[in-house]
Amino acid sequence: MFEEQRPRLFGVAYRMLGSAVEAEDVVQDAFLRWHKADRVEVPAAWLTKVVTNLCLNRLASARVTRERYVGAWLPEPVLTAGGVLGPLETVEQRDLVSLGFLVVLERLSPPERAVFVLREAFGHPHREIAEILDVDEAHSRQLHSRARKHIAETRRRFAADxxxxxxxxxxxxxxxxxxxxxxxxxxxxxxxxxxxxxxxxxxxxxxxxxxxxxxxxxxxxxxxxxxxxxxxxxxxxxxxxxxxxxxxxxxxxxxxxxxxxxxxxxxxxxxxxxxxxxxxxxxxx
CATH class of the missing domain: 3.10.450.50 (Nuclear Transport Factor 2; Chain: A,)
Known part of the structure; x- marks a missing residue:
């Protein structure tokens, strides 16, 4: 069951962190927790919550590291023709994983980034996102609104051909x-x-x-x-x-x-x- 979820979990972690290596580490950590956990009623929801919170912990420390980074910081590039980040069939799906867009996501706070990724890239309703982040649904909507506003202020739209x-x-x-x-x-x-x-x-x-x-x-x-x-x-x-x-x-x-x-x-x-x-x-x- 975990292996069925692995590609989606990797996709969540990569979009959150901008690092494929760190995303793999997070998914492996989630597997170890899954292996030790007692009976889980809804595996997909449980694993998404674990991965999201592991990413939030990493993002909190990553900000300090990136402030000391030598030169421009860019995400780790990933070859996506094989579907490693999930389906990229629409303009919006491709745009949400582009290097340029991941750089823009760096401007968001970790909770804003989590809500935006879960909502925009994976279609989770705010009720589920609120449960994942342990906040109320109104706060999830507020974080999403702030994230979209920050992105709209800094992101140029590019041709889709x-x-x-x-x-x-x-x-x-x-x-x-x-x-x-x-x-x-x-x-x-x-x-x-x-x-x-x-x-x-x-x-x-x-x-x-x-x-x-x-x-x-x-x-x-x-x-x-x-x-x-x-x-x-x-x-x-x-x-x-x-x-x-x-x-x-x-x-x-x-x-x-x-x-x-x-x-x-x-x-x-x-x-x-x-x-x-x-x-x-x-x-x-």
Whole structure:
């Protein structure tokens, strides 16, 4: 019975934490508690409550850690074509697991994030959410309302055409690897912003790079590196959206996740931290 629930529990934990490795740890911890528990009348509800509260405990300590994080913090990318995060059949489902959206969720308080994930991603009614969080139903609704307001204030909506998104990412990847300045200029929006997560262990810009000229110079720097001719690259579905996977030797070296609006790259998230890439690297092998 636990194995039947495992994919959903992992999906809840990942959306809460933005870390696949931590989500696996939480699910394993929930399994140990399940194994030791006496008779559970409603296993799915019991396990959801356990996982949610384990995530809330981790989020409380994670805020201190992330305040000391070197450079930009980005979620761990996950290859989602295999359904590891559950069905991503609609625009809304894909958007709710995108790297950009998970960054926005970081702005919420842990209880707001829990309510939002359980309500928006998994469709739990407020009555069930209130029981999971040990609050009354009115408070659950209030947390949900606050979460939606915070997200609306900070989140831009992006075009939903997956086919066009894939074609632009293909062109973006080819232009970056070829050092095609003209091609990149045509793809980048004037106000494009690039974030890079190296975790302090890999060379990466520690502050956002803003504007077409600066982002263009930054991307062309990859082509100029000696190892650029030795990399292999492909486009795959990452967190519900097309993204570029760059390999060096046997390992995953980078994930480029562009956000597209009106046919242009308006935001770029680059994950190069080996720790952040470990889960996706394992998936890809």
């Amino acid at each position: 997956q086919g066009q998104h894939r074609r632009i990412v293909d062109r973006f990847l080819a232009a970056t690897l070829d050092g095609d300045m003209a091609g990149l200029e045509r793809l980048l929006a004037d106000d494009v912003v690039s974030w890079a997560d190296g975790g302090g262990t890999t060379t990466a810009a520690r502050r956002p790079i803003v504007g077409k000229t600066k982002v263009l110079r930054y991307l062309l720097g990859f082509h100029a590196r000696p190892e650029a001719t030795l990399v292999a690259a492909e486009v795959a579905e990452v967190n519900g959206q097309p993204a570029a996977l760059v390999r060096f030797g046997d390992g995953l070296a980078a994930v480029f996740a562009p956000e597209i609006q009106d046919g242009l790259v308006v935001a770029l998230r680059l994950v190069v931290s080996p720790a952040k890439l470990a889960y996706a690297d394992t998936q890809a092998k």
